[in-house]
Amino acid sequence: MINMIERSHLEIIRGIDRHRTLTEASAILHLSQSALSHAIRKLESRTGTKIWIKQGRNLEFTDTGRFLLSLANRILPQLEHGDRALKQFSNGKKGTLRIGMECHPCYQWLLKVVLPFLQTWPEVDLDIKKDFQFDGYSSLKDHETDLLITPDLIKDNTLIFTPIFPYELVLIVARNHKLAPKSYVTTEDLETETLLTYPVGTDRLDIFTNFLIPSGCKPASHKVIEDHEIMIQMVAAERGVTALPNWMFAEYNETLPIKALRLGSGGLHKKLYTAIRAIDHDVDYIQAFVSSAIEVGETDSS
Amino acid sequence: MINMIERSHLEIIRGIDRHRTLTEASAILHLSQSALSHAIRKLESRTGTKIWIKQGRNLEFTDTGRFLLSLANRILPQLEHGDRALKQFSNGKKGTLRIGMECHPCYQWLLKVVLPFLQTWPEVDLDIKKDFQFDGYSSLKDHETDLLITPDLIKDNTLIFTPIFPYELVLIVARNHKLAPKSYVTTEDLETETLLTYPVGTDRLDIFTNFLIPSGCKPASHKVIEDHEIMIQMVAAERGVTALPNWMFAEYNETLPIKALRLGSGGLHKKLYTAIRAIDHDVDYIQAFVSSAIEVGETDSS
DNA sequence: TCAATCAATGAATTTTTCTCATGATTAATA
DNA sequence: TATTAATCATGAGAAAAATTCATTGATTGA
Numbered sequence: 001m002i003n004m005i006e007r008s009h010l011e012i013i014r015g016i017d018r019h020r021t022l023t024e025a026s027a028i029l030h031l032s033q034s035a036l037s038h039a040i041r042k043l044e045s046r047t048g049t050k051i052w053i054k055q056g057r058n059l060e061f062t063d064t065g066r067f068l069l070s071l072a073n074r075i076l077p078q079l080e081h082g083d084r085a086l087k088q089f090s091n092g093k094k095g096t097l098r099i100g101m102e103c104h105p106c107y108q109w110l111l112k113v114v115l116p117f118l119q120t121w122p123e124v125d126l127d128i129k130k131d132f133q134f135d136g137y138s139s140l141k142d143h144e145t146d147l148l149i150t151p152d153l154i155k156d157n158t159l160i161f162t163p164i165f166p167y168e169l170v171l172i173v174a175r176n177h178k179l180a181p182k183s184y185v186t187t188e189d190l191e192t193e194t195l196l197t198y199p200v201g202t203d204r205l206d207i208f209t210n211f212l213i214p215s216g217c218k219p220a221s222h223k224v225i226e227d228h229e230i231m232i233q234m235v236a237a238e239r240g241v242t243a244l245p246n247w248m249f250a251e252y253n254e255t256l257p258i259k260a261l262r263l264g265s266g267g268l269h270k271k272l273y274t275a276i277r278a279i280d281h282d283v284d285y286i287q288a289f290v291s292s293a294i295e296v297g298e299t300d301s302s
Numbered sequence: 303m304i305n306m307i308e309r310s311h312l313e314i315i316r317g318i319d320r321h322r323t324l325t326e327a328s329a330i331l332h333l334s335q336s337a338l339s340h341a342i343r344k345l346e347s348r349t350g351t352k353i354w355i356k357q358g359r360n361l362e363f364t365d366t367g368r369f370l371l372s373l374a375n376r377i378l379p380q381l382e383h384g385d386r387a388l389k390q391f392s393n394g395k396k397g398t399l400r401i402g403m404e405c406h407p408c409y410q411w412l413l414k415v416v417l418p419f420l421q422t423w424p425e426v427d428l429d430i431k432k433d434f435q436f437d438g439y440s441s442l443k444d445h446e447t448d449l450l451i452t453p454d455l456i457k458d459n460t461l462i463f464t465p466i467f468p469y470e471l472v473l474i475v476a477r478n479h480k481l482a483p484k485s486y487v488t489t490e491d492l493e494t495e496t497l498l499t500y501p502v503g504t505d506r507l508d509i510f511t512n513f514l515i516p517s518g519c520k521p522a523s524h525k526v527i528e529d530h531e532i533m534i535q536m537v538a539a540e541r542g543v544t545a546l547p548n549w550m551f552a553e554y555n556e557t558l559p560i561k562a563l564r565l566g567s568g569g570l571h572k573k574l575y576t577a578i579r580a581i582d583h584d585v586d587y588i589q590a591f592v593s594s595a596i597e598v599g600e601t602d603s604s
Numbered sequence: 605t606c607a608a609t610c611a612a613t614g615a616a617t618t619t620t621t622c623t624c625a626t627g628a629t630t631a632a633t634a
Numbered sequence: 635t636a637t638t639a640a641t642c643a644t645g646a647g648a649a650a651a652a653t654t655c656a657t658t659g660a661t662t663g664a
Binding site: 002003004005006007011047048049063064067068070071074075078079082083085086087089090094095135137138141142143152154155156157158203279 | 304305306307308309313349350351365366369370372373376377380381384385387388389391392396397437439440443444445454456457458459460505581
């Protein structure tokens with residue numbers, strides 16, 4: 001009488017939402033149409049509330065049904081991940097470390113951490129999400145990822161942040177660009193430039209949030225490019241300027257005619273952090289990954 | 303073969319964690335000890351991994367078991383809330399609007415929104431969490447609350463913020479306090495004062511984060527008090543000073559010998575927001591609550 | 605060593621779930 | 635409009651799963 005909602009109920013609700021009809025949903029779930037009907041009927045009688053109503057030859061969710069659907073969409077993915085995790089445990093795996101990257105230019109750096117980690121922890125799988133669209137903190141909190149690499153610190157007691165290494169965001173220009181002789185650029189300098197960035201919102205680009213927006217300035221034009229290699233090539237070809245971490249500049253400095261300029265007289269200084277859920281603090285392989293990230297960070301910036 | 307983890311499994315795992323022995327857990331779950339043993343045994347055989355090992359006469363979780371425990375602690379509360387919600391639907395309720403308050407002095411103001419809301423939406427239950435310890439954003443994202451009232455905006459695509467009303471944080475002092483003649487106070491002025499605040503971390507007190515800390519100043523002493531009535535009484539009795547919203551000062555201004563002073567020459571201006579999950583944007587009673595909050599906010603500050 | 609405590613196990617039983625066959629309703633079609 | 639196809643609901647019976655009971659084996663503490 002206490003526990004009413006079972007996994008199967010959520011599965012049925014989601015199935016109907018996805019496949020419109022009970023009959024089709026039943027095929028997907030490898031059950032008879034009748035079985036689903038009975039199952040939901042029973043839940044309805046226990047709760048005393050209708051979950052759907054037959055609208056013509058189709059079903060339509062009631063408020064209750066829609067509530068259950070949202071519950072299903074939230075809970076089933078977690079259970080499914082649980083199922084997969086259990087299978088992995090049985091294969092001697094300890095689990096999957098799902099990493100989210102919010103610092104797009106940091107991908108190269110991440111590889112330096114990943115390779116040794118994979119060797120030291122053969123029983124841990126890695127899954128790196130480098131999506132331009134995903135919301136880092138949400139997916140961390142929703143257990144879609146386990147570790148987030150980000151330059152943005154937020155206030156949240158349930159998360160643990162560890163600083164990895166400091167870096168400076170610099171403006172990269174061609175060597176014979178008109179700004180190249182300057183020791184640093186001002187926001188006004190950028191008003192006549194074409195700015196190249198990754199294809200994410202300006203609220204997630206430090207050049208905007210920490211430099212341009214406070215001053216009210218805008219670049220003459222703003223183009224988005226997915227890949228930083230191409231971005232730098234375009235800068236070298238005097239097709240625009242871009243803001244990247246100083247260590248990334250260093251990698252291309254010798255091979256391309258580019259120059260790095262400070263953003264503002266003091267420079268735009270950032271720090272990279274790992275973020276994990278506080279509850280995962282004692283998981284050995286997560287701890288190990290963070291430590292190893294710090295190590296690589298230290299040798300890198302020295 | 304696809305779905306392995308059932309609610310009952312999580313229930314059993316959590317029961318054992320809570321009550322140490324299988325026998326006791328079985329009593330709580332109104333099942334026989336044998337039933338639990340069989341159920342887990344079956345899950346083990348399906349996944350091919352041990353969940354616990356018999357350690358002497360007790361059980362000890364394996365890695366897998368601990369993983370399942372954390373899953374249980376995360377998922378079961380959501381299902382339990384689902385169960386309760388279904389019961390409410392059957393009673394004609396639409397659901398429970400669970401509100402989290404992060405602005406401690408705003409409680410009085412909230413009541414003005416709540417009372418009309420309860421009348422307009424008799425089919426919605428209200429549950430207000432005014433905990434000094436709870437983490438507002440976490441509980442919102444974890445579906446422990448549905449609406450958060452907070453002065454702190456954070457960056458998160460999955461949440462929707464709505465500004466309710468602006469207010470000014472002012473320093474409240476006794477009328478014959480030595481600072482009373484001033485038109486505003488500086489951070490240095492506070493270095494000789496006893497500051498009274500709510501019992502939350504200084505990182506969640508604007509007087510610290512937005513006033514004292516940037517200047518490096520500290521009050522002579524810092525005392526915490528749970529209740530703002532007592533706080534104001536103590537201020538009137540010259541036992542200290544406190545920072546509260548200007549509208550709260552207005553309520554006591556006539557009955558107590560107190561005075562409000564700006565914090566810094568410009569004053570410390572804040573805005574109150576409601577935060578909801580973007581996914582809940584279309585829920586009618588949530589929309590209604592936010593609208594009604596804005597309305598009350600407007601009449602209040604006019 | 606003995607009694608007590610606890611988990612595991614197998615067999616029997618109860619309960620639940622599922623299917624099959626069928627009916628009822630609706631929507632499309634001839 | 636009559637016909638047909640599609641869809642969900644329902645009841646009875648069959649199959650499967652969960653639960654209990656009774657017992658065993660292991661461990662601990664007295």
